[in-house]
Amino acid sequence: MSPAYASHLRALAALVTTALACAPDLTVHASRITAPRVVAVRGTPAEARPGETVTLTATVATPAGVGNDAQIDWIACETPRATTESATVSPRCLDDAGALAMLTMERSTTVTVTVPSDACMRIGPQTPSVGQGAERVRSPDADITGGWQLPVRLDLAVGDAHETLFARYRVRCQPPDVPGATAVDYARRYRNNVNPALAGVFAVVDNDTRALARDAAAGSATEVGGPRDVPILALWNADSVERYVRVNPETRALDERTESLEIAWYTDRGWFERDRTTPDGTGTATVNVLHRDAGDGEVRVWVVLRDERGGVDVGAYRVR
Numbered sequence: 001m002s003p004a005y006a007s008h009l010r011a012l013a014a015l016v017t018t019a020l021a022c023a024p025d026l027t028v029h030a031s032r033i034t035a036p037r038v039v040a041v042r043g044t045p046a047e048a049r050p051g052e053t054v055t056l057t058a059t060v061a062t063p064a065g066v067g068n069d070a071q072i073d074w075i076a077c078e079t080p081r082a083t084t085e086s087a088t089v090s091p092r093c094l095d096d097a098g099a100l101a102m103l104t105m106e107r108s109t110t111v112t113v114t115v116p117s118d119a120c121m122r123i124g125p126q127t128p129s130v131g132q133g134a135e136r137v138r139s140p141d142a143d144i145t146g147g148w149q150l151p152v153r154l155d156l157a158v159g160d161a162h163e164t165l166f167a168r169y170r171v172r173c174q175p176p177d178v179p180g181a182t183a184v185d186y187a188r189r190y191r192n193n194v195n196p197a198l199a200g201v202f203a204v205v206d207n208d209t210r211a212l213a214r215d216a217a218a219g220s221a222t223e224v225g226g227p228r229d230v231p232i233l234a235l236w237n238a239d240s241v242e243r244y245v246r247v248n249p250e251t252r253a254l255d256e257r258t259e260s261l262e263i264a265w266y267t268d269r270g271w272f273e274r275d276r277t278t279p280d281g282t283g284t285a286t287v288n289v290l291h292r293d294a295g296d297g298e299v300r301v302w303v304v305l306r307d308e309r310g311g312v313d314v315g316a317y318r319v320r
Contacts (some may be wrong), residue, residue: 037061043055056074057109075154078092125148145245177252198234204232222320230259240305270299272289
C-alpha cells in the first residue's frame with residue numbers, strides 16, 4: 001500500500017467515529033439476510049444496443065448455514081404497458097402465458113444472452129402508441145437519465161425457497177422527437193454506461209483500517225476484534241462517477257449530467273445501521289456501521305455499488 005493511500009485511509013478512519021451514533025430502534029432491517037435473496041444483477045457491459053451480447057450475473061446472498069445452490073430462470077419481459085397501466089412493468093410479465101421470452105434454457109446465476117433486436121420497439125421509444133390487438137399500448141417514458149431499460153424477470157430457487165423478482169438492463173436506444181442536429185449531437189457525445197468499481201472495503205477498529213478480502217472462501221475471513229458495532233468503510237474508483245448527456249424532456253435539448261451513486265449493504269449475522277447510503281457529489285468513500293449479532297463466528301457482508309444508469313459492482317466479504 002502506498003504511503004499516500006495509507007494516509008488517506010487513516011484520515012477516513014479518524015472521521016468514522018461520527019458514524020457510531022445511536023442505532024434506530026427497528027425490528028425489521030432490509031440489510032439483514034434471513035432468506036436466500038438476489039442482492040444484485042450485474043450486466044457486462046453495463047449498457048448495450050439491440051442485437052449485442054451481454055453477460056448477466058446474479059449475486060445471491062443466503063443466511064448463515066444455508067448452502068448457495070441457487071438456480072435461476074432468466075426471462076425477458078417484452079410486453080409493452082397498456083395505456084391504462086401505471087406500473088413500470090406490465091402485470092403480464094408475471095404471467096408465464098404472457099409475452100415472455102426465455103433468455104436461456106440453462107438454470108444458472110450467470111447467463112450470456114443477446115439483447116433482443118427489437119427491444120427499442122418493445123420497451124423503448126419506438127414502441128407503437130396504438131395497436132397490439134384491441135388494446136392500446138404506450139411508448140414508455142425515458143427514465144431520469146434519459147434511457148430505457150429492459151425488464152428481466154428472475155425466478156430464483158434455493159432448496160425449498162423460491163422468489164420472483166425483476167432486474168433491469170439498460171438498452172441504448174436513439175431518443176425520439178428531437179431535432180436532427182440534436183440527434184446527431186447525441187450520437188456523437190453519448191457514451192455507453194460503464195459499471196462502477198469498488199476499490200476496497202475496510203473494517204475500522206480503534207481508528208485502524210483492516211482490508212476485507214473480496215470473495216474470500218470459507219475459512220479465510222478477516223479477523224476483526226473490538227466491539228460488536230464495527231464501522232465498515234467502502235471506497236470506489238473516482239472514474240466510477242461518469243459524465244453523460246441526456247435529452248431534456250422539457251426543452252428537447254441536451255443536458256450534461258453527473259452520475260449519482262448508491263450503496264446497498266447486507267449481512268447474514270446482524271444488520272447495518274443504514275440499508276442504503278448515498279454519497280454526495282463526486283466523493284469516493286462512504287461508511288456504515290455493522291451491528292453484529294452476539295457471539296463469535298463468521299459474518300458475511302455484501303456491498304453493492306450502483307450508479308443511476310444501472311451499472312453495478314458487488315463484493316462479498318467474510319469477517320470473523
